[in-house]
Amino acid sequence: MRHRRRRSWTTLALVTVLLAGTGLSGCSGDEPTGEVTILASWTGAERAAFDAVLRGFEAETGIHVDYQGHRDVSQVLQAGIERGRPPDVAVLPRLNDVQRYVNEDQLRPLDEIVEGDAGAAAQVIRLARKTEPVGPQRAYAVAVATHLKSIFWYEPSALSAVGPRQPPATWAELVTRSRGVTAGGRVPWCLGMSSPPVSGWPGTDWIEDILLHQSGQAAYERWTRGELSWRTGPVRDAWVAWGDLLGVSSSPGTARASLFTTWADAGSGLLTAPPGCYLDHQASFVLRTYRDAMPDGGGPVDFFPTPPVGPSETSSLQEVSDDVAALFRDTGPARELMAYLASEPAQRIWRESSDELFFSRRAQSDDYADPVVARVARRLGTGTLCRDGSDLLPTAVATAFERAVLVYLQDPGRLDALLAELDSVRRSVPPAEYMDLGCEPAAPPTN
Amino acid sequence: MTVANPDGRPSRQVSTTRRTLLRLRAALLAATAVALVACLAVFLGVARTADAAADRSVPAILAVHDAQHALRSAHAAAVRNLTDSGLLLGGPGVDYQRQIAGAGQYLTLVAENNAAGDGGTRDIQTVEALLVTYTGLIGRADASYRDASLPALGGAWLRDAASLMDDILSLLDDLLAKQVSVLDEQRDNGWTHRLTPAVWLLPLLVLGALLVPTQIYLSRRFRRALNLPLLLASVATLGMVALTSLSLRSAADLDQVRRDVAAVQESRQGQLLQVRREAADGLADEVQKQCPDGCGRTVAGLRASAAPPSPSASAAPAPPRAAETTLTHAARAADSNSVEFVLPLLALGIGVLILAGFQARLAEYGYRST
Numbered sequence: 001m002r003h004r005r006r007r008s009w010t011t012l013a014l015v016t017v018l019l020a021g022t023g024l025s026g027c028s029g030d031e032p033t034g035e036v037t038i039l040a041s042w043t044g045a046e047r048a049a050f051d052a053v054l055r056g057f058e059a060e061t062g063i064h065v066d067y068q069g070h071r072d073v074s075q076v077l078q079a080g081i082e083r084g085r086p087p088d089v090a091v092l093p094r095l096n097d098v099q100r101y102v103n104e105d106q107l108r109p110l111d112e113i114v115e116g117d118a119g120a121a122a123q124v125i126r127l128a129r130k131t132e133p134v135g136p137q138r139a140y141a142v143a144v145a146t147h148l149k150s151i152f153w154y155e156p157s158a159l160s161a162v163g164p165r166q167p168p169a170t171w172a173e174l175v176t177r178s179r180g181v182t183a184g185g186r187v188p189w190c191l192g193m194s195s196p197p198v199s200g201w202p203g204t205d206w207i208e209d210i211l212l213h214q215s216g217q218a219a220y221e222r223w224t225r226g227e228l229s230w231r232t233g234p235v236r237d238a239w240v241a242w243g244d245l246l247g248v249s250s251s252p253g254t255a256r257a258s259l260f261t262t263w264a265d266a267g268s269g270l271l272t273a274p275p276g277c278y279l280d281h282q283a284s285f286v287l288r289t290y291r292d293a294m295p296d297g298g299g300p301v302d303f304f305p306t307p308p309v310g311p312s313e314t315s316s317l318q319e320v321s322d323d324v325a326a327l328f329r330d331t332g333p334a335r336e337l338m339a340y341l342a343s344e345p346a347q348r349i350w351r352e353s354s355d356e357l358f359f360s361r362r363a364q365s366d367d368y369a370d371p372v373v374a375r376v377a378r379r380l381g382t383g384t385l386c387r388d389g390s391d392l393l394p395t396a397v398a399t400a401f402e403r404a405v406l407v408y409l410q411d412p413g414r415l416d417a418l419l420a421e422l423d424s425v426r427r428s429v430p431p432a433e434y435m436d437l438g439c440e441p442a443a444p445p446t447n
Numbered sequence: 448m449t450v451a452n453p454d455g456r457p458s459r460q461v462s463t464t465r466r467t468l469l470r471l472r473a474a475l476l477a478a479t480a481v482a483l484v485a486c487l488a489v490f491l492g493v494a495r496t497a498d499a500a501a502d503r504s505v506p507a508i509l510a511v512h513d514a515q516h517a518l519r520s521a522h523a524a525a526v527r528n529l530t531d532s533g534l535l536l537g538g539p540g541v542d543y544q545r546q547i548a549g550a551g552q553y554l555t556l557v558a559e560n561n562a563a564g565d566g567g568t569r570d571i572q573t574v575e576a577l578l579v580t581y582t583g584l585i586g587r588a589d590a591s592y593r594d595a596s597l598p599a600l601g602g603a604w605l606r607d608a609a610s611l612m613d614d615i616l617s618l619l620d621d622l623l624a625k626q627v628s629v630l631d632e633q634r635d636n637g638w639t640h641r642l643t644p645a646v647w648l649l650p651l652l653v654l655g656a657l658l659v660p661t662q663i664y665l666s667r668r669f670r671r672a673l674n675l676p677l678l679l680a681s682v683a684t685l686g687m688v689a690l691t692s693l694s695l696r697s698a699a700d701l702d703q704v705r706r707d708v709a710a711v712q713e714s715r716q717g718q719l720l721q722v723r724r725e726a727a728d729g730l731a732d733e734v735q736k737q738c739p740d741g742c743g744r745t746v747a748g749l750r751a752s753a754a755p756p757s758p759s760a761s762a763a764p765a766p767p768r769a770a771e772t773t774l775t776h777a778a779r780a781a782d783s784n785s786v787e788f789v790l791p792l793l794a795l796g797i798g799v800l801i802l803a804g805f806q807a808r809l810a811e812y813g814y815r816s817t
Binding site: 068070071072075076078079080083085187193194196197199253254256257259260261265403406407410411414 | 573580584611738740
């Protein structure tokens with residue numbers, strides 16, 4: 001009798017241990033909890049919109065997200081890596097940073113994370129390590145937000161008041177319209193180069209867009225790979241076309257003012273009364289600035305695409321920039337966050353939380369409330385998307401490019417000297433620092 | 448006295464008085480032990496809290512203030528020197544370099560004393576990273592000013608640097624808030640709570656309350672005026688009360704430190720606004736000079752940031768040697784005066800005195816039955 005009781009106690013203990021073990025393994029395997037740190041450049045309203053995405057992730061997984069946002073994200077990330085304290089995930093505005101960190105073996109591949117999500121294919125950026133030991137091409141980043149850059153913004157009634165009702169459809173018309181506004185004693189261009197700490201990028205966007213639409217996809221891709229001279233041919237032609245359009249030599253005051261004006265302040269000039277300017281070459285994210293300038297929720301701004309600059313048919317080419325997320329620490333929560341950021345639910349939340357001012361390479365429905373926003377989204381789903389050239393260029397070249405823009409605006413007579421210096425910087429950078437990414441067909445929208 | 452039990456076996460009967468004496472002694476010894484544990488726990492708790500505040504939080508807070516002041520001064524010096532000096536011998540100036548170097552040292556101090564955990568470490572790391580970018584922008588401004596045809600670009604870089612400096616100082620504000628929050632937690636934690644003295648005072652009162660009736664009982668029972676050892680034990684108990692009450696002083700000192708920190712903050716805020724105003728005014732003049740047309744909005748923004756500080760901030764007097772006073776108060780709060788060693792000695796003494804006080808009486812009433 002006593003022997004049987006002892007055996008039953010032993011059985012009970014074993015069952016308890018087994019149940020406890022099952023419970024523990026269930027907790028650790030299926031529901032990862034913990035914390036993940038993420039570094040990005042968004043602050044203010046953009047951060048608030050992204051916060052909604054992170055809250056969605058926290059609600060879905062129970063993982064706490066610690067967000068750090070700063071506009072000088074590249075420098076902050078570099079400092080973190082040097083001290084051995086990188087964030088788990090970083091969202092980088094410059095694609096070439098991804099190549100650099102792949103070359104330095106700082107990034108963890110994402111193939112297993114993104115392979116199950118077919119819809120994310122257009123967002124995935126595959127790169128190979130280009131320094132020894134050279135590695136195979138793998139998924140190292142995911143484009144979580146995309147911005148259309150080959151567009152000119154205008155306020156229809158203001159622009160038609162100083163010229164024809166229809167916006168310019170060709171480069172020649174654009175030049176004519178610009179000169180017409182200048183001749184009337186007004187400022188045609190909303191020009192703002194200031195964007196601390198990387199001022200000058202609004203100008204590099206101009207030149208890249210002109211290069212793409214003047215010399216075509218092949219020349220553009222060769223330029224981003226460091227294979228094209230700056231001093232002669234397509235690149236120099238793009239600089240000259242830009243200077244000609246802006247009239248930098250004939251109206252130095254506007255060019256000089258652009259050095260002290262932020263791109264956001266410049267853009268809001270479209271909506272002042274009387275208008276401070278009539279045309280704004282800026283990416284789709286400027287829509288938030290316009291909405292802020294019009295407290296009633298949006299002004300009557302519209303846009304037209306960058307027309308072909310030369311004889312080649314380049315209207316289907318569109319320059320875009322991406323904010324790309326990359327994994328620096330391969331933890332369970334970090335992998336969960338990467339998968340979530342690329343997913344359809346995250347992109348849906350982002351679109352809602354940003355008042356629809358969010359665009360992605362992932363195919364999306366085009367049922368937008370604002371017809372202008374819908375047109376931007378539709379353009380991202382058509383034609384060929386070419387990544388922002390200065391985002392692809394190595395940091396040394398891109399930084400020199402940004403500075404050259406600013407020097408050119410103050411002293412256009414130095415163009416050849418600037419291009420010669422840019423060429424010398426281009427040659428000094430090792431080939432491994434250049435990226436091989438080319439233009440890609442867009443993912444059509446879903447309905 | 449030996450008596451026989453009903454079953455015929457011999458038995459030792461303990462007298463009632465002896466039993467009472469034994470119980471009293473045991474109760475007094477137990478009360479002494481409990482009082483020692485309570486006094487030591489509270490005293491050490493307060494001392495450690497004050498120590499953490501004095502060694503980390505307060506130095507970190509003061510170092511953040513110093514870093515902010517050094518950075519603002521460095522920027523003001525750079526604006527002044529770059530916009531005023533000549534083409535060949537110009538530059539941001541020695542004062543700029545000195546202040547930047549000082550800011551770096553203060554940030555190192557903050558990192559060493561950081562009381563705000565990982566969040567604080569990350570803020571420091573970010574500030575240091577942005578400082579690299581800031582000095583790079585000043586370098587570009589310097590290079591542009593040295594080029595006779597690019598003074599406007601020099602001004603533009605200066606403006607970018609000013610914008611980044613505002614970011615850096617804002618981050619330092621966040622870091623400061625985190626360090627102050629830790630100091631507030633230290634001041635308001637359980638050890639320094641106003642009801643915490645009850646934890647050590649009650650056991651000591653119980654001990655005292657037992658010692659006094661014991662003295663009276665012994666005096667009546669044994670017809671002696673005073674039991675000297677127990678009297679000395681009572682005095683030692685009062686000593687424990689006095690020593691442990693030093694923890695109250697430490698808690699009060701922590702309150703004073705918090706007030707000192709607030710005063711330092713207020714005065715430094717006024718100084719910072721003054722330096723910021725100088726730099727923003729200088730930069731606005733420079734932008735106006737370099738860009739007479741089309742920069743109205745930028746100049747207006749700079750002038751707005753150079754607006755006179757609020758009356759409360761500008762009128763805040765800078766207490767003389769406020770930082771030193773704060774550190775002195777923090778050090779006083781953390782000074783335990785070796786009480787943590789004296790308390791066990793006193794408790795041991797009380798225990799010995801209790802044993803001694805009862806020894807003679809117990810011997811006298813060995814096994815008497817009355």
